[in-house]
Amino acid sequence: MTAARISRYAAFSRISAKQARRERNELYGRMAFFVVILGVFSSLWRAVAEAGMPVAVVAADPRAVVWYLAATEWILLSAPPIHIEIQEAVRRGDVVYRLGHPVSYVVAEFASGLGLLAVRAPFLGLTAFLCAFAFTRWTPPLTALLIVVPFGFAASALITALYLGIGLLAFWLQDVAPVYWVWQKLMFVLGGLMLPLELYPAFVQRAAVFTPFPSLLAAPASFVLGTHLVTPGALAGRLVIWSVATAFGVSWIFRRAVSAVTINGG
Amino acid sequence: MVAKTLSFTRALIATNVKATLALRGAFVVQVVFMVLNNFTFFVFWWALMGHVTTLRGWRLGDIQMLFGIVAAAFGLAVTVAGGVRHLGRFIEDGDLDTLLTQPKSVLVHALGLRSQPSGFGDLISGLIFIAWSGQVAWRTAAIAAVVIVASALILVACGVVFFSLAFWLGRVETVATQLWELLVTFSLYPEPLFGGALRFVLFTVLPAGFVGYLPVRILHAPSFTNVTILLIVAIAYLSLAALIFDRGLRRYASGSRFTMFG
Numbered sequence: 001m002t003a004a005r006i007s008r009y010a011a012f013s014r015i016s017a018k019q020a021r022r023e024r025n026e027l028y029g030r031m032a033f034f035v036v037i038l039g040v041f042s043s044l045w046r047a048v049a050e051a052g053m054p055v056a057v058v059a060a061d062p063r064a065v066v067w068y069l070a071a072t073e074w075i076l077l078s079a080p081p082i083h084i085e086i087q088e089a090v091r092r093g094d095v096v097y098r099l100g101h102p103v104s105y106v107v108a109e110f111a112s113g114l115g116l117l118a119v120r121a122p123f124l125g126l127t128a129f130l131c132a133f134a135f136t137r138w139t140p141p142l143t144a145l146l147i148v149v150p151f152g153f154a155a156s157a158l159i160t161a162l163y164l165g166i167g168l169l170a171f172w173l174q175d176v177a178p179v180y181w182v183w184q185k186l187m188f189v190l191g192g193l194m195l196p197l198e199l200y201p202a203f204v205q206r207a208a209v210f211t212p213f214p215s216l217l218a219a220p221a222s223f224v225l226g227t228h229l230v231t232p233g234a235l236a237g238r239l240v241i242w243s244v245a246t247a248f249g250v251s252w253i254f255r256r257a258v259s260a261v262t263i264n265g266g
Numbered sequence: 267m268v269a270k271t272l273s274f275t276r277a278l279i280a281t282n283v284k285a286t287l288a289l290r291g292a293f294v295v296q297v298v299f300m301v302l303n304n305f306t307f308f309v310f311w312w313a314l315m316g317h318v319t320t321l322r323g324w325r326l327g328d329i330q331m332l333f334g335i336v337a338a339a340f341g342l343a344v345t346v347a348g349g350v351r352h353l354g355r356f357i358e359d360g361d362l363d364t365l366l367t368q369p370k371s372v373l374v375h376a377l378g379l380r381s382q383p384s385g386f387g388d389l390i391s392g393l394i395f396i397a398w399s400g401q402v403a404w405r406t407a408a409i410a411a412v413v414i415v416a417s418a419l420i421l422v423a424c425g426v427v428f429f430s431l432a433f434w435l436g437r438v439e440t441v442a443t444q445l446w447e448l449l450v451t452f453s454l455y456p457e458p459l460f461g462g463a464l465r466f467v468l469f470t471v472l473p474a475g476f477v478g479y480l481p482v483r484i485l486h487a488p489s490f491t492n493v494t495i496l497l498i499v500a501i502a503y504l505s506l507a508a509l510i511f512d513r514g515l516r517r518y519a520s521g522s523r524f525t526m527f528g
Binding site for chain 1: 437
């Protein structure tokens, strides 16, 4: 029974992965965007170092900061923005047909998201590695990179699940873009996307502790900084806790949405 | 001809704004969240500039002004000409059919079709950032208005060029959107960060230099020459965009669809 269920959802992943491999324009676009963003940030950090900022506060080697940015951007850009598709399905009413299928709508959407992630993550990871190396002419220890990759992938999967939750809000809001903007910018700041959290004021660091954002971006990427602020075991624990919380949250939102939905016509 | 087009544009903007304001709840949510979004993003700069006083000569106030100009220009662009973001899809799906039969400029009509309520949020936060930078006095407010409008016109012109590629290349929405986002991204970072060949690109193909850097220079030290250059550049980019769209329109294939706009 469980094996049959898993193979059903695995089919959703396979189909979306196949589609992503066929429609590569978006992937190429993201790769180009990645190169530009890393270029901008490596230039920014060179200017910051020239200005006399004590980069040693956050990294054993100043070049590691560019690798940190490559890792956080890789995690964020790999996660497919599935909330847009969900919002459109809700707006058009297509979601109604999906609700009658003998599979969970939420799990099927998440499985499709994972399929997209499986295609994006390797391409973007390679882009991140090559760009960071090109901009720094240096690589962090191999052990650090080997830790970042699985944690980064897990964090991207969790971000995908959170996008799913945001998408489901379309049942009430119709347009979830405003929620997404603020959520995304909170992740930029509280997740330490562009600037390691240690460089933010103390109140921002304290606020970040109560959110999943540091576990999604700063903590997995921090392994390349060589500061050992978090151990792999502790990070794994935090990701499990936030995954469970997200699963409960998403399923609660979906139950409320389905019980409140009004279906007109046919 | 020009007077008629301007009068039509004014009527189109008025209709769009009315339509946007009709859904008051959604409008307020989008505006408030966009303002929040911009201020949350700027926390990065406040934190970074808390550790260094200048970044290759740029202070926090300069970055606030740059951010303000670009946000306000972007807001103005997507409020008044929100259709620019959908131009690729209009071309690809044959949605220009309805506009072709009307006695008005197809480009102006297509641009004015979709006003983005969130643009007001960008505009408001942009003006707040400019005021907060403390670098614009009341006597230079008129110049600030002119540079914001010129910057918005360049953004719209670039959007028209990028999305018009659909006339020749088919489905380009993703690539065109990325190009437009790159233009905005480059515009938001201080000018001295970029040098060499990239600098040439930023004053030509992706004119972030004219969207953000030159306006900041003008507001720092208002000069008739720089304002004139900016206005000439805006007109040149707009003319180029209109020319490319016009050429593309000759290749346009009807979608044979019955569509209603309004």
